[in-house]
Amino acid sequence: MHLDHQVTDPERHTHSAPATRADGSRRALRIGLGGPVGSGKTATVAALCRALRDRLSLAVVTNDIYTSEDAAFLLREAVLPPERISAVETGACPHTAIRDDISANLEAVEDLEEAVGPLDLVLVESGGDNLTATFSQGLIDAQIFVIDVAGGDDIPRKGGPGVSTADLLVINKTDLAPYVGSDLEGMARDAKAQRGELPVIFQSLRSEAGVGPVADWAREQLAAWTGGAAPAA
Numbered sequence: 001m002h003l004d005h006q007v008t009d010p011e012r013h014t015h016s017a018p019a020t021r022a023d024g025s026r027r028a029l030r031i032g033l034g035g036p037v038g039s040g041k042t043a044t045v046a047a048l049c050r051a052l053r054d055r056l057s058l059a060v061v062t063n064d065i066y067t068s069e070d071a072a073f074l075l076r077e078a079v080l081p082p083e084r085i086s087a088v089e090t091g092a093c094p095h096t097a098i099r100d101d102i103s104a105n106l107e108a109v110e111d112l113e114e115a116v117g118p119l120d121l122v123l124v125e126s127g128g129d130n131l132t133a134t135f136s137q138g139l140i141d142a143q144i145f146v147i148d149v150a151g152g153d154d155i156p157r158k159g160g161p162g163v164s165t166a167d168l169l170v171i172n173k174t175d176l177a178p179y180v181g182s183d184l185e186g187m188a189r190d191a192k193a194q195r196g197e198l199p200v201i202f203q204s205l206r207s208e209a210g211v212g213p214v215a216d217w218a219r220e221q222l223a224a225w226t227g228g229a230a231p232a233a
Contacts, residue, residue, distance in 0.1 A: 017106075017138045019225075028059070028119035029225040030109065031218060032098060032135035034162055035146035037128030040172040040205070042070045044146055045125050047211035048218060049079035055231050056120040056222070059084040059112040061105060063097055063127040070125060083116055095133045098126045102139045109139075120231075121222060131160030142221050144214070148173040153182035156190035164194045168201065168217055175204040 020026055033041050042062070049058055058080060062070035068087035075082055086108040090097040097104055109122050124140055126133060135143050145166035147155050150173055156163055163169060169191055177184050184202065191200045201213045216233070223230035 017141075025118070026226065028057075028109075028113060028117070028122045029142075029222050030122045030124055030140040031221065032124045032126065032140035032143045033146060034098065034126040034129060034133045034135065034143065034166070035170075036130060036148075036151060039128070039146045039148045039151065041125050041128070041146050042073055043205055044144075044170065044172065044203070044211060044214065045070075045123050046074055046077050046079045047205055048123060048215055049074070051211055051215040051233075052121065052218065052231075053080060057116075057118065059086070059109075059116060059119050059122045061086045061088060061108045061112070061122065061124045063088045063090050063105070063125060065090050065093075065127055070127075081116075084112065086112055090127060093129070095126070095129050098124070098133070098135045098139060100136075102136050105139055121218070131155070131158060131162050134161045134165065141225065142167040144168045144170055146170045146172050149177045149182040149184070149187070150180050153184075153187050154190075156187050156194055159194045163191070166198070167221075168199050168214070169195060170214060171200065171202045173204060174202050175206050 033045060035041050045060060049060065052058055060074060060080060064070055064087065068089065071085050071087035074085050088097060088104045088108050105124060112122065113119055143166045145162040149171065171187055174184060199217065203214060205211060219230040
């Protein structure tokens with residue numbers, strides 16, 4: 001079954017999407033990943049797939065303007081079987097397809113659940129955008145916003161909806177901080193000032209910890225979604 005939404009009103013999907021399928025069963029948890037170009041969203045998605053795929057049934061939807069480069073990267077890395085990765089070509093600013101007219105992404109998610117389901121988790125990766133990028137609550141259940149230290153240590157201080165309101169802020173590529181002059185302690189203070197009690201994770205995919213803390217956060221979201229214990233690592 002395909003969704004036949006023609007959404008042009010940005011207010012159309014400010015509400016949360018139904019948590020159950022037509023048969024009454026709980027659908028997959030959807031986590032969106034947004035952030036500026038080059039912040040490491042696709043690498044984070046790939047690492048999450050590797051960390052979670054042995055115990056969870058996963059799928060990924062990527063968004064690019066006119067290409068499917070991010071999906072192609074995930075396919076080359078063999079993080080999931082090809083039938084579990086879908087690409088959406090937005091043809092416009094990336095935030096349009098994740099916030100304003102979400103019909104293509106909703107259809108991609110539904111097609112994946114129909115083809116390879118039942119799924120535990122679907123990761124929806126936005127195309128690279130700016131600090132204003134946010135996901136419609138009609139598309140995703142929780143949002144990760146990814147920035148990187150090479151983009152400037154003033155980004156948390158600048159704020160914006162992605163930095164200040166995402167369910168999880170990931171400050172990526174911390175291994176580059178000494179080379180680009182980024183003050184990680186200052187970034188932590190600024191992020192705290194913008195986000196209050198909302199969580200922040202500093203991440204280097206080259207470190208021993210890697211994506212582990214973000215994967216743990218995703219497991220906690222899934223446990224809350226299903227009403228059960230978090231899946232074991």
